[in-house]
Structure formats: C-alpha cells, structure tokens
Amino acid sequence: MADEVIVLDHEYSPPANRVIIALKEKGVAFVSKQEDLPNNKSSLLLEMNPVHKQIPVLIHNGKPICESLIIVEYIDEVWNDKSPLLPTDPHERAHSKFWADYIDKKIYTSARPVLTTKGETQAAAMKELISSLKILDAELGDKPYFGGKTFGITDIALIPIYSRFYTLEKFGNLSMNEECPKLVAWGERCLQRESVSTTLHNQYETYDFMLEIRKKLVVE
Amino acid sequence: MAGEEVILLSVYASMFSMRVRIALAEKGVKYELKEEDLTNKSLLLLEMNSVHKKVPVLLHNGKPILESLIIVQYIDEVWHDKNPLEPSDPYERAQARFWADFIDKKVPCKISLQWAAKGEELEAAKKEFIEALKVLEGELGDKPYFGGEEFGYVDVALIPFYSWFHAYETCGNFKIGAQCPKFAAWAKRCMQRESVSKSLADPEKVYDFRALTGLQIFFIIYMFDFYCLNSLDFIRSQVRLLLNFVIRISSKQAVCY
Numbered sequence: 001m002a003d004e005v006i007v008l009d010h011e012y013s014p015p016a017n018r019v020i021i022a023l024k025e026k027g028v029a030f031v032s033k034q035e036d037l038p039n040n041k042s043s044l045l046l047e048m049n050p051v052h053k054q055i056p057v058l059i060h061n062g063k064p065i066c067e068s069l070i071i072v073e074y075i076d077e078v079w080n081d082k083s084p085l086l087p088t089d090p091h092e093r094a095h096s097k098f099w100a101d102y103i104d105k106k107i108y109t110s111a112r113p114v115l116t117t118k119g120e121t122q123a124a125a126m127k128e129l130i131s132s133l134k135i136l137d138a139e140l141g142d143k144p145y146f147g148g149k150t151f152g153i154t155d156i157a158l159i160p161i162y163s164r165f166y167t168l169e170k171f172g173n174l175s176m177n178e179e180c181p182k183l184v185a186w187g188e189r190c191l192q193r194e195s196v197s198t199t200l201h202n203q204y205e206t207y208d209f210m211l212e213i214r215k216k217l218v219v220e
Numbered sequence: 221m222a223g224e225e226v227i228l229l230s231v232y233a234s235m236f237s238m239r240v241r242i243a244l245a246e247k248g249v250k251y252e253l254k255e256e257d258l259t260n261k262s263l264l265l266l267e268m269n270s271v272h273k274k275v276p277v278l279l280h281n282g283k284p285i286l287e288s289l290i291i292v293q294y295i296d297e298v299w300h301d302k303n304p305l306e307p308s309d310p311y312e313r314a315q316a317r318f319w320a321d322f323i324d325k326k327v328p329c330k331i332s333l334q335w336a337a338k339g340e341e342l343e344a345a346k347k348e349f350i351e352a353l354k355v356l357e358g359e360l361g362d363k364p365y366f367g368g369e370e371f372g373y374v375d376v377a378l379i380p381f382y383s384w385f386h387a388y389e390t391c392g393n394f395k396i397g398a399q400c401p402k403f404a405a406w407a408k409r410c411m412q413r414e415s416v417s418k419s420l421a422d423p424e425k426v427y428d429f430r431a432l433t434g435l436q437i438f439f440i441i442y443m444f445d446f447y448c449l450n451s452l453d454f455i456r457s458q459v460r461l462l463l464n465f466v467i468r469i470s471s472k473q474a475v476c477y
Contacts, residue, residue, distance in 0.1 A: 051322060051355065065314045067321055077310040090297045094285045101287055102271065135271065 005030035008045050008057040010037055012209050014108065014160030015068035016056040017199050021156050022072045024195035026079040069100050072153055085153045096147055099139060100157040106132040107161055114171060115210060116217045126172045130179055137180040144189060151193060155186075159196055162187035166203035167210045226251035227279040229265050231258060233426045235328075236288035237276040238380035238419050243292045245415035246371070247299040289320050292376055305373045319359060319366060320377040326352035327381055346392050350399050357402045364409060371413060375406075379416055382407045386423035 005023065009016045009032040023030050035045055035055050048057045048064035058065045058074065065071050076085040087093050110132065113125035136158065140146055146154035165176045165187065177184050190196045201209070228244065228251055230237035244251055256265055256275050268284040269277050278285040278294070285294045296305040307313045327349070356378065360366055366374035385396050397404035410416045 060311070063311055065311070066318055070314050070317045070321065073317070074310055074314040077313070090294055091280070091283050091285065093297070094290050094294045097290045097293070098286050101290065 003028070004059075004061050006059040007032050008035055008042070008048065008055045008059070009033060010035050010055055012201060012206065013037075013055060014164075017160035018068045018156050019056045019058055019071050019075070020199045021159065021195045022075045022085060024199065025083045025085065025151070025156075025193075026075060027082065028075070028079055069097075069104065069153070069157060072156055076153070084150070085156065087147060087152070092147070096152055096154050099136075099146060099154045102132075103136070103154070103157040103161075107136075107158065111161065111164070114168070115214055118218060122171070126168070129168070130172070130174070133180045133183060137182045140182050140186055142182075145186070151190065155190060159187065159190045160200060162190065163200045163203055163206040164210065167207045170207060224250075225279070225281050227254060228252070229254050229256055229262070229268070229275050229277040229279070231256050231275050233383075233421045234275055235380035235384065238383065238421065239288045239376050240276045240278060240291050240295070241419035242376050242379070242415050243295045243305060245419055246303045246305065246376075247295060248302060249295070249299055289317075289324070289377060292373065296373070303371075305376060307367060307372065316367065316373045319356070319374045322352075323356070323374070323377050323381075326355075327378075342392060346394055349388070350396070353396070353400045353403050357400055360402060360406055365406070371410065375410055379407065379410045380420060382411075383420045383423050383426050387427040390427060 005028055007016070007019055007023070007030055009020065011034065020030075020032065033042070033044070035042060037055070041053060045055065045057065046053055048059055049055075049066045052066065054066075056066075056068055056071060058071045060074075060078070065074050072085060086096055107129065110125050110129040114122055114129055117125060143149075145151050146158070162183075165184070168174070169176055191200075200206075226244070226249055228237070228240055230241065230253055232255060241253075254262070254264070256262060258275075261273060265275065265277060266273055268279060269275075269286050272286070274286075276288055276291060278291045280294075280298070285291045292305065307316055363369075365371050366378070388394075389396055411420070
C-alpha cells in the first residue's frame with residue numbers, strides 16, 4: 001500500500017529537523033513542504049494544526065500528527081520494521097523519553113532568549129543553557145549515543161541544536177569543546193549518519209541564519 | 221506479579237502525583253506510597269530524581285521512572301493486562317499524547333497567574349484558563365471520556381486539576397462549571413471511578429495546603445513545571461496568600477483580593 005507522507009517543515013527549525021531525520025532513518029519516502037514562517041503560514045498548516053498553528057506536522061495518508069517528539073514516536077511505531085528509535089525494554093524507553101523531554105524543556109526553552117535578548121538577560125540565559133548542556137554531556141558519558149550503541153530518540157531530540165554550537169560560541173564568547181567536549185564528539189559522530197548530514201545545515205550557514213533572525217527579533 | 225516492589229514518591233496535593241496514583245489504581249497495582257515534604261526532600265527523592273528533584277517518582281524494583289506522563293505510559297506498558305489507558309492504534313495514541321501535552325502546556329501556567337495576580341492580570345489569566353478548558357471541551361465533544369467509551373490516558377492527565385478548581389474559583393471569584401458545563405459533567409463522571417475518587421486530593425485541603433506553604437518558594441517551584449512570575453511578584457503573592465489563610469482560619473471565611 002503506498003503511503004502518502006507529507007511534512008510541514010522548515011529547514012532551520014530544530015523540531016522539524018527531528019521529524020525529517022526520523023523519517024530518513026526509517027527509509028520512508030516523504031514530501032517536505034517548507035512553510036514561510038512566521039507570518040505567512042499556509043492554509044494547510046492552519047487546517048492540520050489548528051490548536052498550535054506550528055510546524056512540524058506529519059500528514060500521514062491525510063491525517064495530521066503534531067508535536068515533534070510525539071511524531072518521532074509515531075514514526076517509530078508505524079514503521080517498526082527497521083532502525084528502532086526507542087528501546088524495547090519499558091524502563092529504558094522511559095529513560096530515553098525522560099531525556100528527550102529534558103531536552104525539550106531545558107535546551108529549547110533557554111535557547112530562545114539567547115537568540116532574542118541582549119546584555120545581562122542574554123548572559124543569564126546562556127549560562128543556564130550551558131549548564132543544561134553540561135548535564136547532557138555527563139549523561140552521555142562514554143556512550144556513543146544517548147541510548148547506548150544505537151542512535152535513538154534522545155539523539156534525534158538534541159542533534160538539531162548541534163548546528164547551533166558555533167552560534168553559541170560566537171554569542172557567548174566560549175568554546176563548546178571546552179564546555180561540553182563529549183557532546184561535540186557525539187555531534188560529529190551523528191553527522192556521519194546520512195539522515196543527519198543531509199538534513200541539518202552546517203554551523204556557519206546556521207550562524208548566518210541566526211543573525212538574520214536576531215536582527216528581526218531583538219528588542220532594541 | 222510476585223516479588224514486584226513498587227514505591228511512589230508523591231505529594232498529596234500535586235496534580236502530577238495524582239495522575240500516577242490514578243494509573244496505579246486503574247491497574248490494581250499494589251504499591252507503597254511515600255509522602256514527600258517538598259521543603260525537606262528525602263535523600264531517596266534527591267538520589268532518584270537528581271536532575272529535577274521533583275515528584276512524582278515511581279520506583280519499580282529499585283529503578284526510577286520520572287515525569288508524570290512518562291510514568292503513566294510506563295505503567296500502561298508494564299501492567300498491560302488490565303484497563304489499557306493509551307489507545308492501541310498508533311494514530312489514536314499520537315492524538316492522546318498530543319492532548320496530554322496540550323494540558324501540560326496550557327493548564328498549569330494559568331494556575332500560577334491566578335494565584336499571584338489581581339485586577340486585569342487576574343481577569344486575563346482566568347480568560348486564558350477558561351479558553352484552554354473550552355478547547356478541551358471541543359475535543360471531548362459528546363464522548364463520555366476523551367478516549368471515547370473508556371476512561372483513558374487523556375482523562376488521567378486532566379482529572380487531577382479538578383481538585384484544584386475550588387482553590388481557583390475561590391481566589392478568582394468565578395465558577396468554572398458554569399462556564400464549562402461539559403467539562404464539569406465529564407469531571408463528575410470521572411469522579412465516579414474509584415481510582416479517581418480515591419486518588420484525588422480533597423479540594424478544601426488543596427486550598428489550605430497551598431496557602432500554608434505560601435512562603436516556601438521551592439515548594440511552589442517544584443509543584444508546577446511552569447511558572448510565569450518573577451521572584452518579587454512571587455514573594456508578594458505568597459505573603460498575600462498566607463495572610464489570606466490566616467484571616468480565613470480566624471474568621472472561617474474565604475477572603476480573596
């Protein structure tokens with residue numbers, strides 16, 4: 001049966017990147033529709049995600065699934081014949097979901113003020129972001145991936161932020177290799193995967209894009 | 221199952237702890253309940269949830285599971301022989317998780333605003349809160365439960381907030397049931413389930429509990445996953461709450477301003 005899989009997407013959106021990476025890991029054929037954000041959302045997006053009106057949205061045979069980590073779990077459940085993204089053991093599954101949730105709460109929430117504020121507010125947000133990344137650095141430890149030997153949901157949750165490490169270094173005047181050396185090595189390891197390298201923009205393109213966004217968003 | 225050790229680190233008035241208590245009761249799991257004092261957290265809590273230091277924490281044969289919705293999913297997977305909570309169809313399951321996530325994003329934040337604010341801020345917070353409930357009412361429709369005919373995952377995620385409604389209504393001077401009748405009917409239906417009625421905190425106790433610990437900032441921070449106040453507003457709100465409580469106890473009358 002031919003599946004119709006569409007992703008309402010944006011090339012620089014980390015939550016959208018997660019969905020694309022997951023689909024590529026599973027070898028699922030899909031169509032990506034780039035949204036013109038934030039002010040020109042398509043009528044398809046507004047219809048498929050009327051509650052939050054946000055990307056990403058996965059449309060599978062006409063039915064929408066929203067919220068990036070929920071979409072990744074859905075992808076794992078439906079296309080369950082290859083590349084499992086979650087462990088089978090219930091306790092390990094809960095552990096993976098906990099860290100993916102941590103990334104959503106701590107990394108993405110403090111990343112935004114780093115981008116959109118300045119001075120002391122930005123410095124405080126940067127400090128919090130770095131301390132959360134250090135906790136992830138410790139959690140990763142000497143494992144190749146967060147789940148152990150296999151690339152999984154926690155790696156997918158975090159890897160889009162790796163493209164922003166150069167931006168963080170420039171904004172915070174710091175070295176990510178000094179702050180979170182294990183994460184840097186992990187990021188490079190993940191970039192060896194085709195699903196990741198063909199989805200994420202490189203650090204410098206991302207930095208240019210962040211500067212453009214910052215011009216529009218920073219309150220002067 | 222023989223030889224299972226299940227312990228729940230919980231706080232009586234915590235909506236997130238209540239979710240887990242309901243799920244365990246639905247599955248008929250025997251467990252030991254350890255009530256935490258958030259102003260004096262046990263070493264066990266600090267060890268088992270070293271990242272967030274929050275309740276609830278489920279300990280299953282010594283291994284911790286954290287975050288209320290993740291715990292509920294875990295309980296549903298492990299004790300899968302009875303009262304399934306999540307739908308079996310992947311699409312329906314994704315929808316249920318979406319709505320539980322909506323609840324987490326839209327309901328607790330408004331609570332913080334209602335406790336601290338007055339005047340225009342309070343009215344705005346009430347409006348947003350009611351709007352969130354109305355969206356949920358729209359999703360519920362004419363179904364007896366969010367999952368359809370059977371009590372399920374989204375119902376478990378939402379019903380604990382019902383025990384806090386008396387506190388909001390008292391402080392916000394409004395009647396939630398009058399504005400959201402479908403929601404009120406659904407809540408009453410859920411309360412008829414033993415798992416719910418035995419797990420939900422007494423609304424009066426929730427109100428007093430909240431006022432009593434008003435000056436304890438860490439308790440409040442850990443009670444809610446999201447809070448929207450800066451610390452000075454927060455301290456002011458807690459002093460007001462405590463005074464309110466003292467007046468209430470002495471005059472046996474709820475006073476909110």
